[in-house]
Amino acid sequence: MTGANLLTWPVLVPLVGAILTLILARCRLSYGYAGLLLVILASAALIQPVILAVFAGCLLAAHIFARLGGARVRTVPMWLCGEEHQYEEVTRR
Amino acid sequence: MSFAINLLMALLVAPLMAGVVRKFVRGLVHSRQGPPLAQPFHDLTKLLGKEDLRTSISFLMNYAPTIVLAAMLAAALLTPMGLPAPINAHGDLVLFVYMLALAAIATIMISVSAVGPYSMANSAAEIIGHFTVEPVMVICLLAAALKAASPTMWDLATWNADNAGSLSMVVAAIALFLALIAQVGKLPFDAPEADTDIMDGPIAALSGPRLAQFQLASLMKQIIYASILAAVFIPWGLGYIFPLNVLVHILKVCVLVVLMGLVDVVNPRLRSEQVMWFFVFVIVLALAALGLAIAGL
Numbered sequence: 001m002t003g004a005n006l007l008t009w010p011v012l013v014p015l016v017g018a019i020l021t022l023i024l025a026r027c028r029l030s031y032g033y034a035g036l037l038l039v040i041l042a043s044a045a046l047i048q049p050v051i052l053a054v055f056a057g058c059l060l061a062a063h064i065f066a067r068l069g070g071a072r073v074r075t076v077p078m079w080l081c082g083e084e085h086q087y088e089e090v091t092r093r
Numbered sequence: 094m095s096f097a098i099n100l101l102m103a104l105l106v107a108p109l110m111a112g113v114v115r116k117f118v119r120g121l122v123h124s125r126q127g128p129p130l131a132q133p134f135h136d137l138t139k140l141l142g143k144e145d146l147r148t149s150i151s152f153l154m155n156y157a158p159t160i161v162l163a164a165m166l167a168a169a170l171l172t173p174m175g176l177p178a179p180i181n182a183h184g185d186l187v188l189f190v191y192m193l194a195l196a197a198i199a200t201i202m203i204s205v206s207a208v209g210p211y212s213m214a215n216s217a218a219e220i221i222g223h224f225t226v227e228p229v230m231v232i233c234l235l236a237a238a239l240k241a242a243s244p245t246m247w248d249l250a251t252w253n254a255d256n257a258g259s260l261s262m263v264v265a266a267i268a269l270f271l272a273l274i275a276q277v278g279k280l281p282f283d284a285p286e287a288d289t290d291i292m293d294g295p296i297a298a299l300s301g302p303r304l305a306q307f308q309l310a311s312l313m314k315q316i317i318y319a320s321i322l323a324a325v326f327i328p329w330g331l332g333y334i335f336p337l338n339v340l341v342h343i344l345k346v347c348v349l350v351v352l353m354g355l356v357d358v359v360n361p362r363l364r365s366e367q368v369m370w371f372f373v374f375v376i377v378l379a380l381a382a383l384g385l386a387i388a389g390l
Contacts, residue, residue, distance in 0.1 A: 048183060048184075050180065050183040051167075051180070051183055051184055051188060054167055054170060054180055054183075055163060055164075055167050058162075058163035058164070058166040058167045058170075059159060059160070059163040061163070061166060062158075062159045062160075062162035062163040062166065062306060063159050065141075065162065065302075065305075065306060065309070066141070066158070066159065066302035066303065066305070066306050067302070068141050068302075069138070069140075069141030069142035069143070069301075069302060069305075070142070071141065071142055071143055071144055071145050071301045071302050072144050072145065073144075073145045073147060074144055074145070074146055074147070075146075075147050075148075076146050076147070076148060077148065078148040078298075
């Protein structure tokens, strides 16, 4: 195994990122920070320049693929299969 | 050349094979005509043009499908498909497993960061599925790496081609084939996706182009996993001249995908504990292959 390949060993790095994200989610902290953390950790494991370039190319290709249809983006409220009621409204006393 | 072949396999053959399975395998078993061969392409095209409805402003929610597709593309470029993989010299099986893990983690991120309760409920199923199924492939590839004394995919394939019939590799191939159907999330192991009862599992909140990205990644995953089994553990045909070795590889992948489709069509979904016991058996089988490889058999 070459030295460069050894750099790809920390397979568990994104898993640690995922677990941290879950913990942050549990603590009701922002997902944004967790996402940033995950990306940084994943990037650290992909340090070999050729692999990094290939992955960047793949990310770009995936992004372009999503834009091929020219679809519009719209933010909508989450549909929860009905109306949301307050706890007090639905609790039997 | 291998760059173009791998991309063609991932982007064109993968949806086409899904069409073949839907039309011929599913159609035959269900006694009906089935959709056109190009139906997966029509589905993807339609989704790409549909409005992208977003229920969350989360970075992960919005870009995780891109990461899933990118990781699958990178994995496809690491997979030998009749020829050495395009980035064979720069990445080995560890990077391949890493890419699969990245795709799985991004999928889990989709479900965790979605606002809806269905997606959240399915993140646990996705995590359990990943940690149960992926080790089988890792163990089988490690066994092959031990035998070939190299972590590079092409070395594993060529070693197996030169030393066919090794006991550990036969056991590893059986374990990997048994795990293959669960790895691509097909029946009877489709609990994480669970199309019918929990609203498309972790991808319930995706729509339009992001759903197209995820669907294409799922189709590619099937071809990549089948290619690994075909190239590394059923390595016949690797030594043929150029177009023939690629054609033999495509034929092997077609047979595997059709077999997976057949199992998918004729089986009901297993209960969670049945799946767990099945995977206890498969993991033990994979570990046996690793043990045999360490023993030099």
